[in-house]
Amino acid sequence: MKGWRGRAAMALLGSTGLAGGLLLGVNGQAAEPDGTEVRTDAGVVRGAAGEQATVFRGIPYAAPPVGELRWREPRPPAPWPGVRDATTAGPACAQGPGELPGGSTNEDCLYLDVTKPSGNSGATGGTAKPKPVIVWVHGGGFYMGAGGNYDAQRMAAQGDAVVVTLNYRLGVYGFFGYPGLDGSGTFGLADQQAAFSWVSRNIAAFGGDPGNVTIAGQSAGGVSNCAHLTSPSAAGLFDKAVLQSGSCELSWTANTEFRGQPADAIYEPLPALQAQGRRTAADLGCGDADPATAVDCLRALPVDKLKGVQQKFIQPAYGTPILPENPAEAVRAGRFHRVPVLSGNTRDEATQATSRYDNFQFAMSEQTFDAVMTETFGEDEAKVRARYPRQAYGSAALAWAAITTDRKWACTQYATSRELARYVPVHQYEFADPEPPALSPLPPTMPMGAQHASELWSLFDLGGMPAKFTPEQQRLSEQMIDYWTRFAATGDPGRAPGPRWPAFGPSDSDAPNEVPYVQGLAPGRDGIGPVDLAQRHQCGFWSELTGGNHG
Template sequence: MKRLLALPLALLLVAGCNEDPPPQAEPPGPVVHTDTGDVRGIVHPDRRVFNGVPYAAPPVGDLRWAPPEPAKPWTGERAATKPGSACPQNKNAIANLASSNEDCLFLNVTTPKSASPEQRKPVMVWIHGDGAIGAGDQFDPARLAVTGDVVVITFNFRLGVFGGFGFPGLEHSGTIGLQDQRAVLRWVQRNAAAFGGDPANVTLFGVSYGATATSAHLMSEQSRGLFHRVIMQSGFTLMDMPAGATYPGLPALPWYGWTTTKDAETQGQVVAKQLGCKDLACLRKVPAPKLLAVPQVMNIFQPYALGNDQLPPDPDKALAAGNFTEVPVLSGTTRDEHTTFVAFFRELAGSPVTAAGYPELLRTAFGDQAAKVAAEYPLKDYPTPARAWAAVITDRMWARSQLRQNQLLSAKNPLWFYEFADRDAPLDIPFPKGYDPGAWHAGDVSYLFPDSKSTAAMRPDQVALSDTMIRYWANFAHRGDPNGTGVPEWKRFSGPGSVQSLAPGKIAPVDYEQEHRLAFWRSLEPK
């Protein structure tokens, strides 16, 4: 994850004086009038930045687990020079970020210097991943905004138990985080023009949990008209999970990333019992740190609930029936999605994948078809058992569901399909020593939000790939098509052979179906 660092530069010219010069005031930053008050940001040579802008009221007290309320207007100028508090979350091995502050519904705006109410730019609204950790300011949009000539908005939304909680009698159980995101999109419609953004050209994009949230807005009638293009990076809209595929001991799940309202409310009752509460009034008085300490919610994302006034009961049926917003789509995965999950939920968790244990993993996940899977993915073909298991689940869970999702979306929407394939991408999360993650889940994010640290870790050909990806994403935001001057041609998706592989020095179509052995996986499906 990336942090945006604003470092003021003071140039002091002193002549003929032995005393320390008096402190010099920084030049005033730009002021923009929003519908709740004026905000003063930071001016850089190539961009303007406004951090910590409230987009909704603090969701505290009776507003915990309530849909976002309008932010309270203020008088005078509000400093927009620092990000607002991250939403409540526990620190973990991936992110050194912890918060118990529920007053967290803030957004950040980065605009190219030329953006103005008269010269409006496309707006790109980023939903970060994970669902239990993270914050908008962890991503540096400077190069995307400046090189892409777009306005970029990052933001915080309620996470984990605060965003996906369900309970009997709670209206909108399991959809609160989704409604926070929609509140940002509505804020954009009201305020983007003042920052030099075009509210009639909004691209909603996200990674992992954020990409699945983006697909939720595609399917939700309440979000229609609030965005005009979508980009989904490694989402799991139609992904089921074989037993033990992600977490040891976890049974097979029909959805990875979704739940039902009933199941969300049942889980909420378990949490309430742990806290000694019988009703919502009691739960709303539980201090945030105590709520975060409940084992059922610690660092675990809460899936969004299906089958309510926000989301359909079955995403697969909704996409198959064409019940989604008609907008251009850019969607894809990384080449080795599941290596990240094997690293953190097995290798680092004390349950490493071994040669002796590999057959049992296959039996647990695939039952009487395990022998066929073992023959298709023999250990001898992989450097380690961990990589063999990661290959199995990458193909079965990720590639299989991504292809079906994009096939269904492309029946109605123009769609461009990619695969990020840099197997030597810089690492910004702590993988086990000696572990080779390949083109890992979310490894493409630093190519779109590069900061000085990630750029310094890149080879020249990787920097060139980052520049090309930024141009693809920005072209898509401008015109609904990633193609443009100075980038390799990217054909619109028309089948598994028209997937664009994004690798250093090798940007070209790849046969996604063959690469991920999807004909084999289809052969195992019930007839």
């Protein structure tokens, strides 16, 4: 991907005189006075202006990764003549049903949306100060989701920021690996970096500041951004990072989200991925001693043939050019890009998975809980039961959700923050709304609390639907947008109006009793303030049980 990354491209634009062209529309005519026409380096796009924001949808940031470009690093998009309509989101990347009803069969999916506050600004308006830029990397377990599901108009308008949301290749298309296949295990990350590079080259035309870019993401998006923190090829592409419910230390015990799930960590060593790719190729009728022949066979398969293996490839690989080493180990060793970080989790992360634990549709039963406790913890079962006494919870499902929230999510996020805080400013939060807006129209099978992804309503309208808030939740949402956008502007959410937010303390071996500051985020008069996350989520217990190494 030489030529995609870094900010040198911005200097090139200026030296060739193209920067001045950003003020022009088609054939050198002035841009639309309402700011709906913008010239990118591949052509002019026309978006739609609303009361809060102007939105440009479906802008290609890379060539369609189809045919011979399946499982290759992203290439630049082809220029287009005239004005490209940018009022409809680009197709979502290929995936099964889940976040998208009916899923998607599109491989031509490398598109992004840009949302900017209504009115002229920056290059399109002439004199306004360029705005901070937030680039959102969506979650979905690396096998589902789409950038177009996140409507950022509230964030852009209230926070006076330019927000970019993007698609990237998912599942087998984004993280497949095979011996000898360049880019194995990181095509989705390469897509994200291509989008970051597009932002560096083009965002000034939308009023954004290419010198003040924050990458933000939740779940798989947070894990992606943790990877970019340690990726040599991401150097210079961003200035701050937000990690929501996704960290470099993310790992899990056996049986965490379904019975029979093996213990693992989010990043996978390249040889293991390539071995899985070889087995999958054979299963698909493309086994061959010659890697090139096998990959050619796989590239010729239609999307329908790959549906069954979509979720076999949902872990980014390390030992690769994009990720030379495990990001968890790189962060522990201090080998990462020195930028401010905002990081956090929801209080009840695991209720979402536990609510469909039995047969992927029912909440965990008492019988399943007893069996899984023994299967998972073995000789440590008594210790875990003593720390999480069943009678202290309303059900076996809630007990298991507490265990897996702490072990998989909260304490791994906390561990990454402690390591990062040794070198860079970190601000940590816990979203704790006990009754946030629902994420599914289906009735819950158990109390959900602040489940995984429930904080997203406070930042975005999701799936084309506005958030349904109580007045107190509305105030919390406004406060969170202030925090997030002030972090994007300055690197310090504590500069936002409202309750103060001190920085997370450094991890200091000389201060073993230190309690780093974590900001609790919940509705109500006393909902925003300090929480002892390590105590609330039993992180000392889990560190002792795992020997201090969650991975």
